[in-house]
Amino acid sequence: MxxxxxxxxxxxxxxxxxxxxxxxxxxxxxxxxxEPAIAPVRQVLLVGGGILVLLAAYVFAWRPLPFSLITFVFFTSVSAILAPPSVRTFRGYAVIALTGLLFSIGVWLLFTLVLKVPLR
Amino acid sequence: METLSHLAVAFGNELSSPLSLGLILVGVMVGFTFGATPGLTATMGVALFIPLTFPLPSDMAISMMIALYCGSMAGGAIPAILINIPGTPSAVVTTIDGYPMTRNGRAVEAYGWALVASVVGGAVAWLALVSLAPALARLALKLGSAEYAAVAFLGLAIISSVVPAPLVKGVLATVIGLGLSVVGFDQITGQGRWTFDSLQLTRGIGIMPALIGLLVIPELMSTLFQRGGHAEAPKTLKGMFPTFAGFARQSVNMIRSSVIGVVTGIIPALGGSVGALIAYDQAKRFSRNRANFGKGEPAGVVASESANNGVTGGALIPLLTLGIPGDTVTAMLLGGLMIHGLQPGPRLFETSGDIVWNILASVLLANMAIIVVGAIGFRFFVRVLDVPKHLLAPALFVLAVVGTYSLSNSWFDVVIMLCLGVFGFLATLGSIPVYPMVIGVILGPLLESETRRALVISGGDWTTFLTRPVSAVLVTLAIAILIGPSITGLLRKRTRARTPDA
Structure with a gap:
């Protein structure tokens, strides 16, 4: 085979x-x-590569760092990279940070308390 | 007649017990949530809920777990249709037409069809369960290795040909999937293959890390760079359910796909993906709108979802009558049945008849509950399309990672998922479809082990696949699917070249 x-x-x-x-x-x-269905190659490689590097860093930071903290950092970083120009204001970044905070705590609570998955 | 009287009593018991009805509803709701969330699986849901059912009477406990199983199968269609990410492995085929319908502004219609098809699939499976269960289960046990291998080969041939890509790329992706399934211990000789001296790789690549890595990550990455982005959330949920005329037009497709689902569900280890694939292929073959398949054809969604839910009922047949689980979820259910003092097998109906009839009645009620929970739940799930892309994408990345980790609390699974995600994204950039890779990972072990077993039994004679009638038909069908379109295309070209322009 x-x-x-x-x-x-x-x-x-x-x-x-x-x-x-x-x-x-x-x-x-x-x-x-x-016309290609996706954005220019340069943009795909730069932004896509950046996100994949962040994702890899997130996965490798799991063991040494607390889950909620690194999830918050990952969420806000990726969100900030992807945010369209209209959202790149103080208010926009505040919404991203608040969503990231609530999401990371919510996921941690769901997986550790309800689903009994051992996350730090 | 005896069956009808048993069922009448069982339905009376179930309908007169608010606790029983409530538990079925809760089971379906939890199943929907698990099915609709990429990374959470039906297996995980049943595993988590087994301990919670300890204080319940055995029939109610099992009914709740079965409701969760049925709900998760139906729930898998929601993300498949809305964001092109199948919630369960068997919903992979639903994405082929479900997501294009969403992009064409027909998300509500697509989901309505998925819901109705799920319920019809579940009802047909239930009919088979109560009427033909013992006979069908005995028949399925007569299938040999050659037939199993031929069914797996047919499944792979279908997925290679139905994806919207040139056939050579479809086959290439399928073979890559087969290659991924090779990693780990050889099932027959016990030798390590492509393990690179890694202890973790000897376990092989799991289906769920492969599914999440190959489907979720590339899809998320692609949507980030697509011109136009995700589809818009529908303004209204009007027109969710098909009209009577529309339903009548799809009725043959629904029944045929449900029967295909039931039959594939009965055969252990085949699972929902094969049922959905065969049903999709048949729907395409018999449809007048053949060219529209893959571009947003409701018949494609109907075929996939009817078969999916047909599989759930079909898988219960060998579970209850022979004690053979067909997949990981039914293996969990088997454990649940035993924990509650039931011994599945040929004597189950004799020893625990009352409880079993109550469970069978609850299977139909769970399928009815799907339509209520699905119609209400979709109002909330559809809001996911309103979430801005820059907030949705990181959330889905996190869920993919945590979902993979939670399958067996293995960090290595997450690394595998990530590597496959990067590979899948690069393959997508090269226009190589990723769905066949996933189906290759799912069916690879079955194809390889059964082919080798058949060859051992026949003394290395490859003609065994052509001398047994069932496997001969299946192999011929698979080859026809692979080479048929090219031959007809060539013939058409020749005819056109010979015929002078009018």
Whole structure:
């Protein structure tokens, strides 16, 4: 099974890549290239990469730090990154902080007291 | 006739007891909440509620747990439809048409169909449960390894072909899913595979960390960068339930999908995802709006949800009549039954008949309660679309992480989920669908172990899959699904090339 998976993935990935290149060339030749459904690559890599780094840091901070504290920090940081310009005011940040506080305490209470999950 | 009189007494008992009705309602409500929250599972819900049912009479306790099971299956459709994140593994197929309907401003209609289909699926399963249970369970036990392997192969072929992506990418994603299922101990030889000398990896990759990692994280990341963002919350809940004419148009699809769900539910270890996939494929095959599938076709939601809830009733058949649990939730229910002094098996109806009939009556009542709880609950759950994206996304990230951790209090599961999340996001950027990967992880162990068992039994003869009638039909169907569209496409191209323009 492992050998079958490796060989098949290599073959199918190559076929898929060739297929993509052919389609892209075909679309470029006929001038039918469509607008991508997601934001520019640079933005995806910067913001997406940033969020994934924060998520990894959040997961790795679980063991040494109290759950509510790191959840609050993670929630507010990600929310601040994603907030649209219209929300980037004192009031907007206050709403983010308050929501983060209530959410982190609420999740901690639900999981530790009701669901008996051992969170710090 | 005897069955009817037993049922009449059981319904009388259940309906005359406010405590019993209240417990069923609470079970469905809790199940809905667990099903609708990504990261919380029906297994977790039943496990948590078993200790709470100790003081209750055994029939009420089991009824409440079964209500929780049915409720969680129906609740899984809510996030699948609203935010494209399935609440349960079996709701993966519901997202294929449910979420496009939401994006087209038809969230209420999609959920109405899901609710009605769930109830019909549950009712059909209940009918099978009370009328055919012992005979069907004995028949299911006659299926051999070749048939199990063929069903798993069919499930994988269907998911590779139904996702809105080129077939080569669908198959690639399925094989990647199979690869993920390889990690851990070999079920037959006991050798470690792709464990990289890690003790934790010898346990393999769990279904829930894979589901959350591959579906929730990439979906959340994609919505952050999508032009236009999430769908808007509906202004009104009018038009939730289909008209009589609409219901009549979908009735054949509903009944067919429910029967498929019941049959797959009876076969241990197949689970809701396979039932939903086969039902979806059949609905697409028989539909006049075939081209609309994957773009927001109500028949797709109906097929998936009828089959899901058909599976719940179907899974109860081998559980009650043979004492065989089909999945983790029914394994929990088996534990619950035994804790309450019931011994599931062929003699259950003889030894604890009154209690069992009360439990069977409560299964139907739980399915009826789904429509009430679902219609009221949706008013609250739909508000999730009103929450600004910058507040919803971090909350869902946290729930994904905590939900994964809470499955077995394992930090390593969280790391696996995170790694699969990053991988799934990169795959999404490369237009490789992630749903087949999840189905590959779910069905991989079944496909591999049953294929190898069948080969051991046949002395290494691969034709065993073609000489047994049931497996031969299933394998042929799977191959037809995989290569059929390409062949018909080629033939159509040739015919068009030969026919001169008018």
């Amino acid at each position: 492992p050998q079958f998976v490796v060989v098949t993935v290599i073959v199918l990935a190559s076929l898929s890549a060739i297929n993509d290149v052919l389609r892209w060339r075909g679309a470029r030749r006929t001038g039918r290239a469509t």
